[in-house]
Amino acid sequence: MIVIKTAREIRQMQDACKLSARALRLAGEAIEPGVSTYEIDTIVRKYIEEQGATPSFLGYGGFPASACISVNNVVIHGIPSKKTILKEGDIVSVDVGAFLNGYHGDNAYTFACGDITKEAQALLDATKESLFMGIKQAVAGNRVGDISAAVQEYTEARSYSVVRDYVGHGVGAKLHEEPSVPNFGTPHRGVRLIPGMTLAIEPMINMGDHRVRVLDDEWTVVTVDGSLSAHFEHTIAITPDGPMILTLPD
Ligand code: MG
Numbered sequence: 001m002i003v004i005k006t007a008r009e010i011r012q013m014q015d016a017c018k019l020s021a022r023a024l025r026l027a028g029e030a031i032e033p034g035v036s037t038y039e040i041d042t043i044v045r046k047y048i049e050e051q052g053a054t055p056s057f058l059g060y061g062g063f064p065a066s067a068c069i070s071v072n073n074v075v076i077h078g079i080p081s082k083k084t085i086l087k088e089g090d091i092v093s094v095d096v097g098a099f100l101n102g103y104h105g106d107n108a109y110t111f112a113c114g115d116i117t118k119e120a121q122a123l124l125d126a127t128k129e130s131l132f133m134g135i136k137q138a139v140a141g142n143r144v145g146d147i148s149a150a151v152q153e154y155t156e157a158r159s160y161s162v163v164r165d166y167v168g169h170g171v172g173a174k175l176h177e178e179p180s181v182p183n184f185g186t187p188h189r190g191v192r193l194i195p196g197m198t199l200a201i202e203p204m205i206n207m208g209d210h211r212v213r214v215l216d217d218e219w220t221v222v223t224v225d226g227s228l229s230a231h232f233e234h235t236i237a238i239t240p241d242g243p244m245i246l247t248l249p250d
Pocket of ligand 1 (some may be wrong): 106
């Protein structure tokens, strides 16, 4: 079932979304060589809790931390650890959700740790831009496939590949709601978009091929070929006036 939110509910949800965006910004500001992903996670958790909210991911399906922090060839669901020390040249995907006033906000960003290669920067730029290409299609009357195809076309035209096994999703009172929002698909296919839908659009894009696998910890998703992977995400609302990005910090 797809939950449609009223304008008032969307405003309420925006508080959770802004909070998760601010937590993500704080995480980004803390990323530098020598810092552990555990320290980044602690900053995220403390900030969210200080604001009277709950980290959406903490304990979700048994996930042991507040942020997913995924370095280099880790695609998503990286578990923060004192043993994972960031170094110059790493790309660091941070995924943060916050639950406040009955709603979740969900967003992700891949940060550069110090100076990164031209190739890595190009992957980040393309993945971020593909998110906005997807958001542009998130208008009433379009279908989910229009979002999916926009992300896929933009990234594959640059010889990157789209992760198949994990997708975006509806978000609201529950962290994961219907519909699924794949980052690959066919225009004009899938669920029709109507005002009041709130979606987490989240391209996960690999420099190599699209295949991924899960490590023995049952969380960490890595690229099979060891190539770099980037992940950008916003929570958006479909409104009569077009897509509204909810996960902006200000
Ligand atoms: Mg998400």
